[in-house]
Amino acid sequence: MATDMDPEVARSLFEEGATLVLLGVPEGTELGIDYKCWQVGPRFRGVKMIPPGLHFLHYSSFSAVGSGGTTGPRTGLFLTLKPREILMANWDPKEEDMDFSASENQVEVDRVRAGLQDLDPFLGPYPYEVMRKWVSLTDKVNQELATQLQPLSGRVCAFSDVIPEVQLTHTKDREEQNLPRNDTACQSMKEGLDKLPRMKLREGTALRFSPIPRKTYPPGATPAQITQCNMDLSYALETLLETHHQQKPLNVLGELQFAFVCFLIGNVYEGFEHWKSLLTLLCRSEEAMRQRPDLYLGLIAVLYHQLGEIPPDFFVDIVSKDNFLTSTLQDFFQFANGPGVNSTLRRRAEKFKAHLTKKFSWDFEADLDDCEPVVVELPEGVTLD
Missing domain, CATH: 1.25.40.550 (Aar2, C-terminal domain-like)
Structure with a gap:
């Protein structure tokens, strides 16, 4: 995590910067903050000298099983850190996720703050060289907006967490949903896909973007x-x-x-x-x-x-x-x-x-299907006779 930093900036971040104490993160885990990512080593305990403000912490679990090991899908969360704040998390090996409940224990936080000097050698400095880039990409985002848009779970996941719309454990359950039986051979790709249950996002895991209006015109439009x-x-x-x-x-x-x-x-x-x-x-x-x-x-x-x-x-x-x-x-x-x-x-x-x-080398003067006809959607009950 070595980085070149102006001495004045380093002193300011040392005094005012926030600290993420991340305990128990397995060696080999891919972990990053904002626009920078690293592979966790055996001495890693967190990140220090983080500029106050909005940040995106992200990580991917690592499994040593198999040739060279495998890295899981990325999980991330938006955090707004205050000056000199200490935010603590423990790695949950079962969920392969960060558990921030330790930060709710003020006694534990005060204990870590008192021993921060001893912990310092195990904390990597925030990658200051990417700070300007990060701010330029997020200067219109605040924590209120991030909370409004991110999943209710607080986690932004690369792979959607989906579950069956209906638990179809028995053949009669499939028949009630008008789905083909599992024990019949598939004659086509479509038939095979039709045998799969309909899936939905697990509650609380969907990003909550503003829906783009499907109707582009006002009621009663000609x-x-x-x-x-x-x-x-x-x-x-x-x-x-x-x-x-x-x-x-x-x-x-x-x-x-x-x-x-x-x-x-x-x-x-x-x-x-x-x-x-x-x-x-x-x-x-x-x-x-x-x-x-x-x-x-x-x-x-x-x-x-x-x-x-x-x-x-x-x-x-x-x-x-x-x-x-x-x-x-x-x-x-x-x-x-x-x-x-x-x-x-x-x-x-x-x-x-x-x-x-x-x-x-983009050409904005070229014709790009300008002459294609416009398809007009007519209001219900209106005809062009």
Whole structure:
């Protein structure tokens, strides 16, 4: 955990920094905080000199069984640490998870604080070199928002924890659910899949992202209005903001950052899917861009840092599939250059566009299926005769 640090910064973090005391973590466990990850050694007892604020602690259990051993799926949790705070956890080998109940015992915490000097050689320093990067990725996220979005369990898990919707222990149970018997041979892949029970997420383990509105137009909309609302998603965006971020509309940028961190660091693919959906909603809301310049100036800053952290081959493998990112940003830049847009926002968007063009060689001037027909969803009972 060695790291080069300015002496003044080191002194400040030594005096004001928080400490994570993590006891019993098995050797070989992959453990990290924020944007840095290590493999736990035999002397590891925690992390010291942690800057106060929001952090993401993540870990993957290690099994020595098999050739070279195996690392389990990543688990993470968001923590907001206060100056000089000591947060304690013991490794639970049965659950392969951190148990923070020791932190609720003030006597135990005071005992550890009194012996902190003896514990110091076993504590690794916070990786200060990644602090600026971490803050740039999470500056719109606070603990209140993180608590609102993370699972009720408090754990962000790379693999979904799923259980059968109905316990089907007997053949008659399967028959009641109209499922085929297990003792019959499968004639096709579909038939085999149909034999599997329907699954659901274990209660308390699902990320609680704001649902993206499925209906993009207001009640009673005419066909022309529906078409307009499908081209300009401002109505859907305003619906999401009023429903989930009414008091603090800019929290939607914090949600975008939260989803990105869950994917990039927490390895949660659902985070990537929500990031895509939320980004599409923001970038394709022309009227909102005119009405909420502060939101969109913030969006440019958020995307600048996020796109700077994604590995280059990631775009080839996932993001650029079906031209998602380039087509979405093309709409954003087109709207940002439209009438009535704040002049500062227009200039900032042009600079951002030039930056992305230079860095990734993306062409935002090319036609990307602009001539495809727009499918209009008609309200119930309305026909075009």
